[in-house]
Amino acid sequence: MEPMISLVIATLDKLLVEDDVEEVIAPGTEGYFGVLSGHCCFITTLKAGIVQYRRSGQMETLEIKGGFADVKPTGVTILAETEQPN
Numbered sequence: 899m900e901p902m903i904s905l906v907i908a909t910l911d912k913l914l915v916e917d918d919v920e921e922v923i924a925p926g927t928e929g930y931f932g933v934l935s936g937h938c939c940f941i942t943t944l945k946a947g948i949v950q951y952r953r954s955g956q957m958e959t960l961e962i963k964g965g966f967a968d969v970k971p972t973g974v975t976i977l978a979e980t981e982q983p984n
Contacts, residue, residue: 901935904973905951905959909980914960915951922974923950924967936971943967949976 900920907915921981922933925947944965951958 903933904935905936905976906973907949907976907978916977917950917951917953919953920955921952924974924976925949926960926967931975934967935973937969939971940969942969944976944978949978959960975980 900922900950901926902918903922905915905917905919905922906913917983920934923930924933925945928946930947944962944967946963947961949962951960962976962978963980965976967977968975
């Protein structure tokens with residue numbers, strides 16, 4: 899079993915996702931990036947696009963219109979400007 903990382907995705911209004919996942923792929927302003935357990939720390943801006951995350955082997959998606967991501971070895975926190983349901 900793969901090591902898990904925590905994923906939190908929120909807007910100013912609500913919490914969209916709070917779960918332990920295997921992988922996160924997000925639309926950084928410099929291009930898409932992937933995060934697995936043990937990733938180095940960084941903070942980045944996000945552009946409009948699709949956030950993908952793998953939970954129990956299944957890929958889930960959420961469309962965002964931009965925001966910020968805080969990446970740590972144990973998890974990812976995304977503060978999205980807005981979200982669009984898929």
